[in-house]
Amino acid sequence: MNAAYIVLALPLAGALLLVFGGKRLGDPLAGWLATILSFGSFAAVLVTWLTLLGDNAAGNGRLIEKNIFTWLPVAGLHVNFALRIDPLSMTMALFVTGVGSLIHLYSIGYMRGDRDYPRFFFLLNLFLASMIVLVMANSYLFSFVGWEGVGFCSYGLVGFWFDRESAAVAAKKAFVTNRVGDFGFMVALFLMFNHFGSFNYSTVLGTASSGLLGGHATLNGTFATGLGLMIFLGAAGKSAQIPLYMWLPDAMEGPTPVSALIHAATMVTAGVYLVARSAPILHFSHSSQWVIACIGAATMFFAATIACAQNDIKRVLAYSTLSQLGYMFMAEGAGDYTSGLYHMINHAFFKALLFLGAGSVIHALHDEQDMKKMGALRKYLPITFPTFIIGYLALSGIPPFDGFWSKDDILASAYHMNFFLWLAGAVTAGLTAYYMSRQVALVWFGKARWSEARGDSAHAAVGNDPAAEGSTVAPGGTGTEEAAHAPHEGAHGEHSGRPHESPPVMTLPLIILAVLSTIGWLINANFGGFNHLEKFLEPVFPTAIAPAIHVATNTKWVLGIITTALAFIGLFAGLRTWRKVEVPALEPAFLAHGWYIDEALAATVSGPIESGADAMAYELDARGVDGAVNGVASLITGTGRQLRRVQTGYVRNYALGLAGGLAVILAYVAARVGGA
C-alpha cells in the first residue's frame, strides 16, 4: 500500500527536478525524465490497485487511507492530508496515469525543438501530480488543492505559447471561468464544514461500516440540494458544462498534447469524478439529480450541433468533448454512476487518440489546423490514419468499438429516467457520427487541398469563409498563421512540401490507444459476467445510494438498435456530403458561431458591465481604495519618521526613555495598590 505514496511522489519529484534542473537537462532528456517518472507513477498505481484487490477479505469496504501529514491541529479544525485508496480513486488514478504517461511519451516528439521544452514537461508533471492529488485525496479540502493545481497547470499550458495573444487570452478565459466553478466548490466546502464539521470523505459521505453521511441516516432534502448544486457548479466549471463551457473550445490554443491530456482525457473529467464521489449526497436530492441530468443533456446536444460546423480540426474535437462530458453527467444525473465512469474511461482512450491523431496531422502539415486545407492525407500518414479511424468509429458509437458500449448503457439509464433525455441522447449520437464523418472526410479523403493552400500565399479561403471567425484560425491565409505558430514552427522547419508521418515516439501512443479503444469496452461489457467495473465499484456505489436501474432486455435491444441506426445514418450522411472533391460550404453561420453565445455575451458584458467594471477599477479602486491604502501607508511611514527622532543615539536619552517607561509602570502599579 505504501506504493500509493510513490504514485504521488514521482511526478512531484519530476516537477521539482525540472523546475530547477530542466534547462540543464534540455531537449529531449527533460521529456524522457518526465515520461519515465510518469510511467513509474502508473506502475505504482498498478501495484496499489493489485494490493487493493487482494485486500478484499478485510471487509473494510475496500478503503485504505495513507496519511501524509496533519496540518494545523487548532480550534477543532483537524485537517489530515491523506491518500484515499478505494475502487473509485483507483479507477481514476489508473486511467489518469495510464493515459497521462502515453501523452507524455507523445509529447517528447511533438514538442521537439520548442524553446521552452523543459517548462512544458515541468507543467505536465505538475499537472499529473495535481490530478493524482485531486482523485486520491481523502477529503474535499485536499481534493480542492489538486483541483486548483490542475487549474493552474491548465492555465500555464493553454497559455504555453504566451507570446501569441490568442493563447494568452484563452488561458485567461479558462482561468476566470473556472473561478466561477471554484466559487461553487468553496461554498460547498463551507456548507459541508458547517454541517458535518469535517471535509473528510469518510466523515461526510460515510463508510460502509459507519453508515451514511457522518452517522446521519438521512440528510435534509433542501440542504442536500443546496450542497449538491454547489458541488455541481464546481464540477460544471471544471468539466465545461453549460453555462461555463466557453473556455474549453478556446483552450485549444494550447499545444495539442495538452488538449489531449487536460482538455479531453483527464482534467475535464474531474467534475465527473467529483459528482460521482458525492453520490451519497445527491442521493438525498432528487432535484439536483434532475438539474445535473438536464444540464448534461443540454450541453450534449448543444455542443454536438456546434461541432457540425467547425473548421478547425481541434475545435471539432473540443466541442465533441463537451458533448461527451454531457453524456457522462446525464448518466450521473440518472443515478447510473458506473456507466458515467465507464464512458469517461472509454472517452479518455478514444478522445486522447483522436487528439493525438489530430496533433500528428497538424505536425505533418506544419501547424495547419483548418480542415478545409487538408484532405487525402490517408496516403501520407499510414499509421495515424488507421488509428484515427478507430477513434472515429469509437466516438461515433459504432459497434464493437468501445464508445458504443458505454453510450448504450448511458442511454438505457437515461431512458429509465425520462424518455426525452434518451431522445436527446439518441439524436446527439446521430449528430456525433455526422460531425466526425465530416472531419474524417475532410482530413483523410477527398482532394489534397493542402498543396494548393501552401502554394498560394495570397489565397484567402479562410478569410472568406463565414465560419472562420468562429474558429481560432486567423484570417488572411497561411502567412499570418505560420507567424503565429512561429515558436513551434522551428520544430520541423527543414521539412517542406509533402506531409510526413510522425516519429515512432508519437505513433506508438497512437497504436496503444487504438488498441485500447478497440478492446477497452471489455472492462464493463454488460453481458456474460464481463461487468468488472460495476462489480469493482460496488463498494463506492452500493444500491443504497445508487439503486440498480432495471431496463427490460428487449427494451435495451430496441433502444440500442435505434441509436446505432441513427449513428449509421449520421455516418453515411457525413461521409457522402463531405467526401466530394469540391468542398461545399454548408455550415450554418448560426452553428459555426456557436449559437452566437460568445457574441451575445461579449455584447452584454462589454456594454454596461464592462463600463461598470471600469468605473470600479479607475474611480472607486484608484481613488477610494488605493487612496485609503496610500493614506494609511503614508500615515504609518510618517509616524515612523517622527517616532524615529526619539532614537537619538545618545545613551542619556535612552536611559531617560527607560526611566520614563519605568515611571509609567510604577505609576500604574501605584494606582492599583490596595486594590487587590
Place this chain on the structure above:
Amino acid sequence: MIGLLSHTLVGQTVQAPATGCQVTPGKVTGLCQAFNSLHIPVEYRTILPLLVLSIGALVLLVISAVLPKRSRPGLYPLLTVIISGLAAGASVFQWIDVGNHAATKAIGNQIFYDRFSVLFMLLISVATLFGALLSDSYLQREGLDGVEAYVLMLLASTGAMLMAASAGTIMLFLGLEIMSIALYVMTAYHRRRAASGEGGLKYFILGSFSSAIFLYGAALAYGATGTTQFDEMSVFLARTTLPNDGILLGGMALLIVGLGFKVAAVPFHFWSPDVYEAAPTPFTGYMAAVAKAAGFAGLFRVLLEGFHSQEANWRPAIWLIAVLTLLVGSVLAIAQRDLKRMMAYSSISQAGYVLIGLQSASSQGTAGALFYLLTYTFIIAGTFAVIGLVQGEGEARNDLGAIRGLGRRRPGLALVMLLFLLAQAGVPFTSGFLAKFYVIAAAVNRGQYALAIIGMLAAAIAAFFYLRVGLLMYSSPEVDETKEPTDGAALAGLRPIPGFDTPREPALSQGPGAVAASSDGDGAVALLAPPEGRVEIPFTVGITLAVCAAFTIFAGVSSPVLDFAKHATTYF
C-alpha cells in the same frame, strides 16, 4: 517568613554531623551557611547542558593556551559546534528524563528541572550551534578569528540556560549577569569598527542600569514575601493577604522592567537597534535568539510562577507593553534603511507576539509563546546568515541596496531569504504563520480581542517591510538614477508612497555629550546599487541556511514542533 527560613536552616544544621558551629536559634552565622551549602546534594543531570557548555568554554581556553597561536583556523568553531551539539544531546536526554520522572527542584531548590527549562536548554544549544557555524566564516573574513568569540558565546549561553532554569530571583540574576557581560563584550568584538565599540559601551551602560532595576525589584519582592524563590512567593501570596501590597507590586514592576529590557520590549528597547547594528552580524543573530529567549524565560518564571496570584495586576501592564512593542516595532522598521536596524525593529515587533502569549496567561498562550521563540531561533539565524553574506567585508554594506538583485545573483540564497522573510511576515505554510496564529488564538480565547486585533494589524504593517525586502531582492540590480529621490517606487516597483525619502536614523551618537562621536551624516541616503562581485556561500553558512529553511517549513506544515512546545507549559 524569615523565621520559617531560618528554622529550616537550623534543622539542617542540627542534622549535619560534626558541625563546628554553635547554633543559636535566630542567629545563623555566615560560616554555617557556607557549611550547609556544602551539604546540598547536587544533581548534576539537572544542569547537564549548563555543565557541558561551561566546561566546554574552559576546555577551549585551555586548548588555546596550549596550542600555538592560530594553528588551526577552523578548530575553535568546530569544537564549539561539538560542545553545543553535546549540550543539545544532553537537553534531549533531560527531556526524556523529566518525562520519566516528575518535574522537580534541585540543587538546594535553586534550579527548576522541568520541561519548560529543558525546552530553553535545547533552544539555546541550537542557537549556539548556529552562532558558531555562522561566526566561523564571518570572523575569518573580518580577520577576527580567535578563541575568545567562542568562549564568550558558550558563556553567554550558560548564563541564558541558568536564567531559564532559575527557581528564584537570585539564580535569575546570576544567569542574567553571566549572559549580559558576555554579550556586552561580543557586541564590542569588532575592534576595527568604531560602531562596534560604541554599541558595546551603550549596551553595557544601559544594561547595568536595567540590572540595577532588576536587582532592586528582586529586593522589593523579597521584602514583601520574605523569599527569593518563585514557588515560595507563590505559596506565600496565595496564603497571605497583604495589608499593603505597594512593595510587592513595586517589586513586580521593577522585575518586569529589568527583564523587559533584555527582551527589548518597548519602551525599554532603545538599546536594541544600536546594538544590533553595532554587533558583528552573526553575534546579532545569536543575540536576537538567545538573549530574547532567556529574557522571556525569566519573565515567564517570575510572572507565571512567582506572581501567579497577582495576574490581575500584571496582565494589564503586559498588555500595554505588548501593544507598544508590536506597534512601535513594526512602524519603525518601515522607516529603516539599514538591514540590521530593520531586523532589530522587526525583532522588537516579534517580541510583541511572545508578549501576547504571556499576557494570555494560559496554557495555549504559553505553548504559543514557546513555539514562537523556538521557531524564531531558526528564522533569525537564517536571516542574519544571509545578511552576513551580502554585507561584504568589513560590514561595508548593511543598507537595503546590498540585497537588491540578489534573486539574480544568487537565486538559491534569495529564495531562502524570501522564505525567512515570509515566515516573519506570518505567511501560511511557514512556522511564522502557525506561531502568530497560535498566540493570537490564545488571546482571543482569553477574551483579549483588542490585543488580538492589534497583533494582526501589526502583522499587516510588518508585512510591508518584509515584502519590500523580498521585492528588492527580485528587482533589477541596476539602479535607475532618475528615480532615486522617491525610491519608495524604486524599492518595490510600487507607486511612490510619500515618506520614503527620509533621512537615515542617526544610529550613532553625535555632538558633544555623546559617548563617542561618529556619524555618517543624516542627508538623504540614496539607495545604492548592489555591490559588485559574487556572494560566496561558505559551507558552514550553507548548512545553517538549509537546516533553518527546512525547519521553518517543517514547523509550518506539521505539528510535532507545536506538540513539543505544548508539552513544555509547566504552569498549566
